[in-house]
Amino acid sequence: MSVSKPFIAAALKRLNGKPFPPNTAEAMAEVVKVIERLAEDEEHVTRIVDKVLTIPGPYPEPAIFSQCAESTATLTYMADPLCSQCGGCGFRYRKVGAYGYSAKCDCWARRPKSLRPWAMGDGAYAG
Numbered sequence: 001m002s003v004s005k006p007f008i009a010a011a012l013k014r015l016n017g018k019p020f021p022p023n024t025a026e027a028m029a030e031v032v033k034v035i036e037r038l039a040e041d042e043e044h045v046t047r048i049v050d051k052v053l054t055i056p057g058p059y060p061e062p063a064i065f066s067q068c069a070e071s072t073a074t075l076t077y078m079a080d081p082l083c084s085q086c087g088g089c090g091f092r093y094r095k096v097g098a099y100g101y102s103a104k105c106d107c108w109a110r111r112p113k114s115l116r117p118w119a120m121g122d123g124a125y126a127g
């Protein structure tokens with residue numbers, strides 16, 4: 001599920017026409033790391049770069065890459081809507097001695113965004 005750094009570095013070259021691209025190898029490596037963490041697969045890297053190219057202005061900050069990754073993702077990190085332990089809410093009641101508390105359920109994972117009904121009409125970020 002992870003994408004190779006050379007693939008990401010090659011895809012990011014499409015952004016080099018933007019003003020003020022990263023001017024050191026270290027800065028570029030950081031951008032590659034950001035994309036590596038965000039991207040689902042190679043097609044997603046391409047969608048992220050496509051989206052960034054629609055935004056006017058200089059070479060984007062990592063937060064912009066994050067927003068573009070979110071708005072072009074097909075997967076999202078969420079609880080299992082059909083979980084028998086938490087009923088899909090993602091949290092379970094736990095008790096230690098006399099104390100009760102709510103804890104994150106074990107069912108959280110990357111799942112298709114279409115399972116998240118309130119995410120319909122994506123594009124809330126980065127226009």
Ligand SMILES: [Zn+2]
Pocket residue numbers: 079080083084085086087088089090091105106107108
């Ligand atoms: Zn659960």
